[in-house]
Structures are given as C-alpha cells and as structure tokens.
Amino acid sequence: MKLCGLWLEDKENSVICTACIRRCKIGVGRTGACMTRKNEGGKLYSLTYGHISSIALDPIEKKPLFHFFPGSHVYSVGGWGCNFGCGMCQNYEIAHIVPGLRDEDALSPEELVSNALERNADGMAFTYNEPAIWPEFVRDVFKLAKKHDLYTVLVTNGSSTKESIDYYGPYCDAYRVDIKGMTDITLGRIGIRGIDPSEILEGTIWARDRWGMHVECVTNIIPTVNDSESELRAIATWIRDNLGPRVPWHITRFYPALRFRHLMPTDLPSLEMAERIGRQIGLSYIYIGNVHTQRGENTYCPRCQALIIEREGYKIKQNLSAMGRCTRCGELLGITASDTRESYRS
Ligand code: SF4
Incomplete structure (x- = not known):
C-alpha cells in the first residue's frame, strides 16, 4: 500500500x-x-503501487503508435484493475481482478527501469490495464525513465483528470488514447457508465496542448455499438478540429470477447467506410488495424502521396522519412523519431 x-x-x-x-x-x-x-x-x-500483472518488450507499432519513434521497442507494463467496464475487454483477467497482493512482491520504479534498460528498450509504456488508476506509479517510473533517456508512453482510455495529467505530464511523452464514442449513450452501450465523454476529449487536448505530448487516437469499431456513420463522422471531426488533421486516427477491427461474444468481428467494408469518412473530413493519417489490408498500415505523405513508411504487421519494411520530413517533397510529416528528438518538447 x-x-x-x-x-x-x-x-x-x-x-x-x-x-x-x-x-x-x-x-x-x-x-x-x-x-x-x-x-x-x-x-x-x-493497493496496486508497484504490482505488475504483465510485462513485454513490444514494437511501438503494437500500442499502436505509428508516428512516434517508428521501429523502436518499448518496455510495456501493466498493473491490475480498471475504471471502465467495456463489454469487449481483451484483458479482463488483469483489468478486473485485484488478487491478494503482498507489499513484498511489488517492484520499485528503480527495478522496473533497470529491467527496461537491461532489455535494451527505447522507451517505457504503461498499457494492458488502465494506467489512469495508478498515476503515482506512472509518475515515479516515468520520472526515472526520463533520467535514463527512455521515452515514455501512456496507453489510456483517456480518463485521467487534468490534475492527474498535470501530475505525470512533465514526464510523459506520448498519449495513445481511445476515443470510443462521442456521447454517453454510446459509452453506455459499450458498458461504460457514469463517464462524461467530453472530459475524455478535454483531457486529450490538455495532454497535447499543456504538456506537448504526442497524441494518437484509436477507435475500436464495434458492429451495432459505435459504427454508425454519424458517430464516426463526429469522432473524425473532433480530431480534425481539436487536435489537427495530422494526428493519426487508428480504426481497429473488433473481435468478439467477454460480453460482446455474440457480435461478429468488424467486417472490412465497415472499416473502409470509417476510413472514407475520415478522409472526407480531412484527416491525413488514418490507419486500419487488427486486420491485414494492402495499404491500411502504411504512411503516405499527405502532400505528394509518396510512400513514407511501409509496414507489415508490427514490422517496418522501409522508412523514407528523414528529420521528420518526406524525402521526396520535404513536407513536415508530424513523425517524432530519433533524428527529430532533439527538437521534441524543447
Ligand atoms: S476516481 Fe480514483 S478510485 Fe475512483 S475509479 Fe477513478 S482512480 Fe479509481
């Protein structure tokens, strides 16, 4: 404790x-x-400070973060518990059970960061369960990670208060946030009750504008739940108007799980419809995830359409950006990488 x-x-x-x-x-x-x-x-x-449920060294693309140190590896850590109640949770075992945790089994931030360095990680991420519920551990680990030149990533449902974002904000580089829906009715259908979605949106803007975090958004498209044209249009419009058209929007395929086992996986036409809507709204970077497509995970220059980063699964096959720019036309792409790092958050 x-x-x-x-x-x-x-x-x-x-x-x-x-x-x-x-x-x-x-x-x-x-x-x-x-x-x-x-x-x-x-x-x-x-009750969970330092209690780890899961650890893996993952490609950063798995978070998914496509414009943040592409090709790097991130030491990914999860704890116990969650503050939402999503019907499609893929991590139910760790997200909803707090077993009898003993203080002596907790890992210290020093141990965790030293493990990450031993594994040659480029960064540290809190992921798998919801990190908003243990900001004290997030802050202590991130603070130490930054001292060792590791980048830091929060993979979150966006439920941190602004006070909490201010608490870990000085040490957090990237905020990978789920935008599951724009209304409390949609969130309720997913199983999230008592949450005002506008606070998730405001927190995301705060993370970006107050603390300069790199932001990427994910919408897991669940058939009959949050896949209506109006919902997707509202999400894409919000991203464009509040974060800017160059912030990546990952639209991912839903797979049946937990209370949503009766639903079918998202079909490709629905994902393509979402992509089309995003393009009509004016988003530059839309990625289709959790399903193999010909081009859905590649990055193209929004100005000259050159292929910049070719991906296959979580692997980078080629990366033709330099200093965050398109090597063909020089367009600034909004990609944070080791060759742009010095200017990052300066
Ligand atoms: S407000 Fe605090 S106690 Fe309540 S769900 Fe959120 S993190 Fe947990």
Whole structure:
C-alpha cells in the first residue's frame, strides 16, 4: 500500500479521489470504483503501487503508435484493475481482478527501469490495464525513465483528470488514447457508465496542448455499438478540429470477447467506410488495424502521396522519412523519431 498523491479530504473522513474523472467519493474502509484505491483512516492509499500483472518488450507499432519513434521497442507494463467496464475487454483477467497482493512482491520504479534498460528498450509504456488508476506509479517510473533517456508512453482510455495529467505530464511523452464514442449513450452501450465523454476529449487536448505530448487516437469499431456513420463522422471531426488533421486516427477491427461474444468481428467494408469518412473530413493519417489490408498500415505523405513508411504487421519494411520530413517533397510529416528528438518538447 502506498499513500496516494491525488485525493482531497471530504466530510467525516471521506476522501475524493482525483486520479480519474469518476472522482469517487470514498468512505473509510472502502475502495473506489476501480477497487485499487482505498480509504484507510481518512487517507487514500493505492493497493496496486508497484504490482505488475504483465510485462513485454513490444514494437511501438503494437500500442499502436505509428508516428512516434517508428521501429523502436518499448518496455510495456501493466498493473491490475480498471475504471471502465467495456463489454469487449481483451484483458479482463488483469483489468478486473485485484488478487491478494503482498507489499513484498511489488517492484520499485528503480527495478522496473533497470529491467527496461537491461532489455535494451527505447522507451517505457504503461498499457494492458488502465494506467489512469495508478498515476503515482506512472509518475515515479516515468520520472526515472526520463533520467535514463527512455521515452515514455501512456496507453489510456483517456480518463485521467487534468490534475492527474498535470501530475505525470512533465514526464510523459506520448498519449495513445481511445476515443470510443462521442456521447454517453454510446459509452453506455459499450458498458461504460457514469463517464462524461467530453472530459475524455478535454483531457486529450490538455495532454497535447499543456504538456506537448504526442497524441494518437484509436477507435475500436464495434458492429451495432459505435459504427454508425454519424458517430464516426463526429469522432473524425473532433480530431480534425481539436487536435489537427495530422494526428493519426487508428480504426481497429473488433473481435468478439467477454460480453460482446455474440457480435461478429468488424467486417472490412465497415472499416473502409470509417476510413472514407475520415478522409472526407480531412484527416491525413488514418490507419486500419487488427486486420491485414494492402495499404491500411502504411504512411503516405499527405502532400505528394509518396510512400513514407511501409509496414507489415508490427514490422517496418522501409522508412523514407528523414528529420521528420518526406524525402521526396520535404513536407513536415508530424513523425517524432530519433533524428527529430532533439527538437521534441524543447
Ligand atoms: S482512480 Fe477513478 S475509479 Fe479509481 S478510485 Fe480514483 S476516481 Fe475512483
């Protein structure tokens, strides 16, 4: 157990957790909705600080992040618990169970970063479960990772409060955020209740504009749930108008899981429709993921249409960008890479 950094005192020894936009009011002896933060004697403690459920050295493309150090490898770490309740969760075993965790089994930030360096990782990511519920660990690990010149990535459902983003923001380089839907009705259909989607959108803008994080958005397209033309149009329009047309939008194929096992996987025409909508709206970089297509994962120059990065699965077959520019026409592509790193967040 570790004393949390993000909470407020409330009446009669209750506390308000300010880590995520649920802002749970938690009475003495109780935990918040994520089950990982507990009020002990009028103070809020993280039950999961340093408790790791999963670790892997992944290609950065697997997050997916396509415009952030392409071809690099990221030490990817997950913990326990979640604050949403998505019907299609692929990580249910780690996202919804907090087993009997013992303090002596927790890893320190030093151990984790040293493991990443031993594996020759280029960066460190919190992923697999929702990192917004343990901002204290995220901040401590990222702070140390930056000292060792590792880049840092948050793969998130976008539920951090602005206070929380300010807390880890100085040490976080990239924010890979799910934009699952634009209304609480859509989120409710997915299984996420009591969340105002506008707070997810505002947090994303905050991460980018206040802290200069590299942002990429993902929409997992679930048949009959969030695949209507109007929903997809609204998401693409929001990205264009608030983050800019050069922010990548990954539209990914849904596979049946958990409570959505009765649904079919997203068919290719639906993904292509989403891509078409994104192009009509004016987005420059739209990627189709979780399914093999001829060009869906390649990066093309938005100005001269030259093939810049050719991908096959998570592998880069060729990368023709230099200093973040198209080598044919010189267009600035919005790709952060080792040859653009010095200017990044300067
Ligand atoms: S992280 Fe979110 S869900 Fe968990 S206790 Fe805090 S406000 Fe509640």
